[in-house]
Amino acid sequence: xxxxxxxxxxxxxxxxxxxxxxxxxxxxxxxxxxxxxxxxxxxxxxxxxxxxxxxxxxxxxxxxxxxxxxxxxxxxxxxxxxxxxxxxxxxxxxxxxxxxxxxxxxxxxxxxxxxxxxxxxxxxxxxxxxxxxxxxxxxxxxxxxxxxxxxxxxxxxxxxxxxxxxxxxxxxxxxxxxxxxxxxxxxxxxxxxxxxxxxxxxxxxxxxxxxxxxxxxxxxxxxxxxxxxxxxxxxxxxxxxxxxxxxxxxxxxxxxxxxxxxxxxxxxxxxxxxxxxxxxxxxxxxxxxxxxxxxxxxxxxxxxxxxxxxxxxxxxxxxxxxxxxxxxxxxxxxxxxxxxxxxxxxxxxxxxxxxxxxxxxxxxxxxxxxxxxxxxxxxxxxxxxxxxxxxxxxxxxxxxxxxxxxxxxxxxxxxxxxxxxxxxxxxxxxxxxxxxxxxxxxxxxxxxxxxxxxxxxxxxxxxxxxxxxxxxxxxxxxxxxxxxxxxxxxxxxxxxxxxxxxxxxxxxxxxxxxxxxxxxxxxxxxxxxxxxxxxxxxxxxxxxxxxxxxxxxxxxxxxxxxxxxxxxxxxxxxxxxxxxxxxxxxxxxxxxxxxxxxxxxxxxxxxxxxxxxxxxxxxxxxxxxxxxxxxxxxxxxxxxxxxxxxxxxxxxxxxxxxxxxxxxxxxxxxxxxxxxxxxxxxxxxxxxxxxxxxxxxxxxxxxxxxxxxxxxxxx
Numbered sequence: 001x002x003x004x005x006x007x008x009x010x011x012x013x014x015x016x017x018x019x020x021x022x023x024x025x026x027x028x029x030x031x032x033x034x035x036x037x038x039x040x041x042x043x044x045x046x047x048x049x050x051x052x053x054x055x056x057x058x059x060x061x062x063x064x065x066x067x068x069x070x071x072x073x074x075x076x077x078x079x080x081x082x083x084x085x086x087x088x089x090x091x092x093x094x095x096x097x098x099x100x101x102x103x104x105x106x107x108x109x110x111x112x113x114x115x116x117x118x119x120x121x122x123x124x125x126x127x128x129x130x131x132x133x134x135x136x137x138x139x140x141x142x143x144x145x146x147x148x149x150x151x152x153x154x155x156x157x158x159x160x161x162x163x164x165x166x167x168x169x170x171x172x173x174x175x176x177x178x179x180x181x182x183x184x185x186x187x188x189x190x191x192x193x194x195x196x197x198x199x200x201x202x203x204x205x206x207x208x209x210x211x212x213x214x215x216x217x218x219x220x221x222x223x224x225x226x227x228x229x230x231x232x233x234x235x236x237x238x239x240x241x242x243x244x245x246x247x248x249x250x251x252x253x254x255x256x257x258x259x260x261x262x263x264x265x266x267x268x269x270x271x272x273x274x275x276x277x278x279x280x281x282x283x284x285x286x287x288x289x290x291x292x293x294x295x296x297x298x299x300x301x302x303x304x305x306x307x308x309x310x311x312x313x314x315x316x317x318x319x320x321x322x323x324x325x326x327x328x329x330x331x332x333x334x335x336x337x338x339x340x341x342x343x344x345x346x347x348x349x350x351x352x353x354x355x356x357x358x359x360x361x362x363x364x365x366x367x368x369x370x371x372x373x374x375x376x377x378x379x380x381x382x383x384x385x386x387x388x389x390x391x392x393x394x395x396x397x398x399x400x401x402x403x404x405x406x407x408x409x410x411x412x413x414x415x416x417x418x419x420x421x422x423x424x425x426x427x428x429x430x431x432x433x434x435x436x437x438x439x440x441x442x443x444x445x446x447x448x449x450x451x452x453x454x455x456x457x458x459x460x461x462x463x464x465x466x467x468x469x470x471x472x473x474x475x476x477x478x479x480x481x482x483x484x485x486x487x488x489x490x491x492x493x494x495x496x497x498x499x500x501x502x503x504x505x506x507x508x509x510x511x512x513x514x515x516x517x518x519x520x521x522x523x524x525x526x527x528x529x530x531x532x533x534x535x536x537x538x539x540x541x542x543x544x545x546x547x548x549x550x551x552x553x554x555x556x557x558x559x560x561x562x563x564x565x566x567x568x569x570x571x572x573x574x575x576x577x578x579x580x581x582x583x584x585x586x587x588x589x590x591x592x593x594x595x596x597x598x599x600x601x602x603x604x605x606x607x608x609x610x611x612x613x614x615x616x617x618x619x620x621x622x623x624x625x626x627x628x629x630x631x632x633x634x635x636x637x638x639x640x641x642x643x644x645x646x647x648x649x650x651x652x653x654x655x656x657x658x659x660x661x662x663x664x665x666x667x668x669x670x671x672x673x674x675x676x677x678x679x680x681x682x683x684x685x686x687x688x689x690x691x692x693x694x695x696x697x698x699x700x701x702x703x704x705x706x707x708x709x710x711x712x713x714x715x
Contacts, residue, residue, distance in 0.1 A: 055184040056172070062189030063168035063196045067161070070200025073499075074160055077209040077506050078153050080520050085157070086150040088673030090515050091117075091213035093149030098127050098134035099141040100148075107131075107314050112644075116328040117214075119315065126314045128321050129218050130257040130307075132225075149674065152212045159217070160205065162224035167199055168192070169231045171467050177238065177426035178414070179471035180478040188474050194492065195470055199463065202498035203401050204455040210506035211514050219456045222259025225251050226460045229266035230433040237273070237429040242295065249299030256303045257310060261443040262457055263303070269436025270300035320345075338389045338448070346389065347446045353383040354391075355445040359455060364396035365501065369540040370559075371531040374504035380450055392451040393513065397458050400502055403494040404462040410487070411468030430464060437461035452509065512559065513574050517673070521572070522581045522707045525561070529710055545570075545711050552578050552663050563708055564663070568686075570708040571663070578664065582705035588660040588688055591701040593653050594621070594629075605698055606691040607631075607658055610683065617683075619658060619669070621698075626650065631669045631677040643669060643677030655701075660688060 079085060097113035108124035118125040136158070137151055171192055180188070199205065205223070208216040229251035236244035248270065256263030274296045281293075308318040315322055323329060324344045329336050342348055358364065358380040366377045376393035398405050415427045437460045444457040476484040510516060511524040525543070532540050542559035552562060558575035568586035571578045583589035590608060602623055609618040617635045624630050628645045648654045656671035660681055667681035690700055 051183060058186070058189045059172055059175070059184045059192055060168060062191075062193030063164070063171065064193075066193030066196035066198075067164035067168070067200060069193075070164070070197045071157075071160065073201050073503060074206060074209045075157065077206065077503070077510065078156060078212055080510065080516060081523070085153045086147060087153060087212065088149050089152060089211070089213045090673075090675065091115075091215070092152035092217075094127055094129065094214040095134040095137055095155070095217065096141065096148050096151055098131060099137040100145075102131065102134060102138065103142055107310075111327070114327075116326070116331060118327045119322065119325045120327060121315055121322065121325055128314075128326075129214060130259065130263075131310060132254050132258040133217055133221050152214070152217055156209065156212055156217050156220050159220040159224045160200065160209075163205065163220070163227060164196055164200060166224065166227040166231045167463055168196055170227065170234065170463065171195060171470070173231065173234050173238070174430070174467045175471045175474075177429060178468050178475070180475035182478070185478070187477070191470060191474055191488070194495070195467070198403060198495035198498065199459075202403065202495050202502055203459060203462075204452070204502065205459070206499070206502040207400075207452055207506045207509065208456060210510035213515070216453060218259045219262070219453055222255055222262035223456055223459050225255035225258055226262045226265055226437075227463060229255055230269070230437070230460060230464060233266065233269055233433055234429050237432065238426075240292075245295055245299050249302050252299070253303040253306050256307045260307065261440060261447075262460065263307075263440075264443060265436040265440035265460055266433075267300060267303050267436070268439045269432040270296060272432045272435050274300055335389060338387060341387060342448060346448050347443070348448060349446060350384070350386045351388065351448050352445050354380060354386060354388070355447070355450055357383065358394055358450055359396050359445070359458070360398065361396050362398040362402075364394070364399040368542070369532070369535070369537075370528045370542050372500075372504040372507050374501050375508050376452070376505060387448075388450065389448045390450070392449070393509065394450050394452045395455070395501075395505060397455055397462070400455060400505070401458070401462060401498060403491050403498050404466040406491060406494065407467075407469035407473075408462055408465035409469070411465045411470075411472060414472040415468060430468065434461065434464050437464060452505065512572065512579075518580050518582060521579060522570070525572070525581060526707050526710070529707070529714065533714070539714065543711070543714075545715060561711065563712060567705045567708040567712060569663075570705055570711070580661070580664065582708050583659070583661065584703045584705055585688075585690070585700075587686055588662065589703060590658045590690065591655065591703055592658065593655050593699045593701055594648075595653055595697040608660060608688050608690060610660075610688050619660070619667070619677075629654070633667060633677065633679065641677070641679055643675075646671065646674075646676050662686065 079087065094109075094114055094117070097109040101107065101109045108126055109118075111118045111120070111125035114125055114127055117127070119128055120126075133155055136155065140147060140151065175184075175188075175192075205220070208220050210216075229248050232244045232247035232251055235241055236248055248266065252263065252266035252270065254263075255266060274293065277293055277296070311321070312318055315325075322344065323339050323346055324336075329339050339345075364377050366375045367373060368375045376395060380391050380394065382388055382391065415430075441457060441461065444454050447454070473484045473488055477488070507524065511521050528540070528543055532543055542557075543561070545561040545563045546553075548562045548564050552564075552571060553573075556562070556573040558573060560573045561581070562571045562573075562578075563569075564571070564587055567582075567584075569583045569589075570581040572581050573579075592607060604623070605621045607619045607621055609616060611617055614636055618633075620632045620634065622630050622632060624645050627650055628647050630642055630645045632640050632642045634640045654671065656669060656676070659666060659668045659670070660683070661667075662681060662683040662685075665680050665682055667677070667679050668675055669677040
């Protein structure tokens with residue numbers, strides 16, 4: 001009965017390209033379950049224990065080498081090309097704030113720490129992301145607040161390492177189930193390492209490194225814990241290990257409490273095993289081993305209970321989230337209207353056609369002349385005029401991870417074509433994980449939001465099936481077949497191309513569309529100018545600038561650059577918004593250095609001012625204590641606006657930026673990536689004056705626009 005229901009569910013799934021394999025997996029699991037409660041599979045390459053240890057060392061040595069090679073570009077992207085693992089991101093401190101609240105034994109966090117992402121319930125602010133990444137921070141947060149808002153990069157690097165580890169373990173298990181007989185050869189170790197290298201650098205994991213913030217961190221840890229759960233489940237289904245079953249439930253809980261759409265996969269996989277074995281017992285009227293069945297049921301239910309308990313504690317519901325209670329739904333009229341139309345939900349079957357087409361289309365890339373040459377395609381069009389909350393830039397699974405798709409197809413064909421008892425039993429150990437990972441994607445494609453980061457939800461499924469293909473090719477190569485070598489070369493070239501494609505998309509998204517400092521965005525344009533200078537033909541249209549004196553144009557071509565004045569400022573249009581690239585004090589950006597040890601107690605300094613008398617607008621720095629300062633903006637007819645008191649080290653120069661940009665209607669004070677004051681700012685012109693009474697301990701640093709000057713020179 002359960003197998004029939006699951007089969008029907010897969011048939012109705014929008015992911016029909018995977019339907020045949022899911023049906024085959026169900027048949028295999030049912031057949032094997034009819035013979036025994038736990039599939040016990042002896043490794044075909046048993047050999048002496050010493051030989052097995054040598055095989056493991058060689059195999060995992062190759063995987064380690066691949067992981068280390070993949071870590072290099074991942075770390076470079078994660079740190080925006082800088083050797084600094086503690087950079088601050090505007091949306092990177094959510095889990096830090098949650099960890100501090102958990103130390104006080106409460107779920108709510110200060111509303112200001114979450115911004116528009118906060119959910120306001122009974123006057124308290126909550127984070128909708130699961131708590132596990134916050135729990136991982138507790139040892140550091142409990143000892144010091146020095147790294148508040150700075151732990152996202154280290155956390156994501158840890159998630160990357162866990163992903164590499166359990167992908168390697170899965171590879172070893174699948175090799176022993178499906179791979180060649182005999183010892184691990186050097187070629188197999190290289191192939192295993194190449195797979196791990198390609199997974200780390202040639203998949204959406206690389207894209208996630210492009211923005212070190214809460215959304216990407218949650219997905220990365222969700223993928224890591226899901227792979228860990230599948231690894232433990234495959235081991236349990238292979239040898240009946242009780243310890244592996246406990247680990248499956250534990251990792252499934254961590255995955256579900258990190259990212260529900262990915263974490264649901266291991267839960268569904270466990271549920272399929274419980275259902276199939278219970279169905280077999282009822283169908284054959286044979287008494288099952290109730291203790292083992294109860295263990296499987298507990299491993300399946302406990303993660304759901306954990307999730308429901310946390311959700312109930314936060315939002316008063318077991319599974320749903322009150323989207324209308326989010327601050328973004330209150331301040332953004334477009335979001336509010338979307339929520340009303342969709343019945344206070346972010347999910348719906350009406351989004352499936354658009355999402356599936358975008359995520360599975362093979363042509364979702366666009367070639368550009370300017371470096372790094374591979375960009376996102378045009379935004380997807382909604383099928384049936386369905387209203388989405390947002391359709392962001394997104395490529396697709398075949399376009400960015402095509403090598404895994406091909407390997408997975410080889411694995412599916414290999415499993416379907418092998419009829420031996422051992423191969424069927426081995427396939428049964430992978431059937432539930434594959435089925436669970438496949439069905440969990442049904443959540444991803446029902447989200448009313450299309451985004452590149454959601455492609456990472458496909459990674460657990462792709463890893464499971466593509467590893468079967470990898471080790472099937474290895475087995476055929478050892479048998480002397482010629483076609484696997486040709487296929488291996490083609491797949492290797494495809495994996496190299498995928499590494500570049502994912503690196504290029506991550507670089508574009510990070511530095512052209514993402515939240516990065518101006519210097520990082522300017523750095524990309526500088527590279528583009530250098531590369532474009534050595535290419536034949538005319539200059540790339542996106543690197544040709546226009547000049548603006550007053551307001552920025554209301555619309556422009558994506559990537560278009562605008563120079564203000566004599567390189568007073570340089571802006572770039574990302575398709576929706578104007579982004580600053582370089583700004584000098586002539587346009588309203590200033591950089592100051594304060595030596596607090598030399599400052600007078602309770603001192604006040606006017607940093608930047610405009611106008612005089614009753615029409616005076618000014619930004620003031622106030623010393624609140626020996627180690628705390630605050631910024632205050634005063635304007636006529638309005639109460640003074642003060643930012644939070646900021647703690648600084650009196651013995652270290654305090655460097656901060658002041659931005660009063662009338663073109664972007666923005667007033668900001670930023671220090672070390674953290675906003676200390678922000679508000680809307682309007683002015684008829686750029687006339688601003690640095691305070692005339694600045695003492696010696698407060699120094700204005702000069703700002704230049706070298707990229708803008710180079711751009712104008714080449715125009």
